[in-house]
Amino acid sequence: MVSKEDVLNAIKVVPDPHMGISIVDMGLIKDVIVDDEGNVEFTLTPTNPGCMSVIHMAAGAKNAVLELEGVKTVKATVKGHMMEDDINKILNEETE
Template identity: 40%
Template sequence: MPTKEQVLEVLKNCYDPEIGINIVDLGLIYGIDIDEEAGRVKVTFTLTTPFCPLGPELVDQIRELVGSLEGVKEVETELTFDPPWSPEKATEEGKALLRIMGVPI
């Protein structure tokens, strides 16, 4: 089974299609729970806005990427808006990219 760090690393290949920053650096990943016995990984995440039409696309990408890791039999996703996303949730790298795009942080 992968570690949380390995799950986060593979999720860096999943990009928010509107912003062009990966969902880890953007701060959209709120939690990763690994059940080694069941081979299940649960990813709790959010979107930049509740009105984002690309949520289903991100769910598919998360399931595909995490499901490709050795030992993963099932990928569960949970979308939450509590707490709501804000640019302050981004990693330092994500914040730097957002600043380049003119997003106030």
């Protein structure tokens, strides 16, 4: 079974393109939930509400988690961005 730690370790490979630091180490990933069936959810909160790279970071994190053995689905939610509704629709359209 996939753990919260597994998810965070997978996401650690995704850097903030402006800082060059892992988005996990920067504290941008929150609310990681893993259920018994391998469904994963997490929230990404950018440091800037107008960050133009947030969709790339969130998609990179989602894809990294999808590669973990035992993961069935991943829902990434962006919070604190001025276009979060549109971004979340794009990120999760295939899973909703």
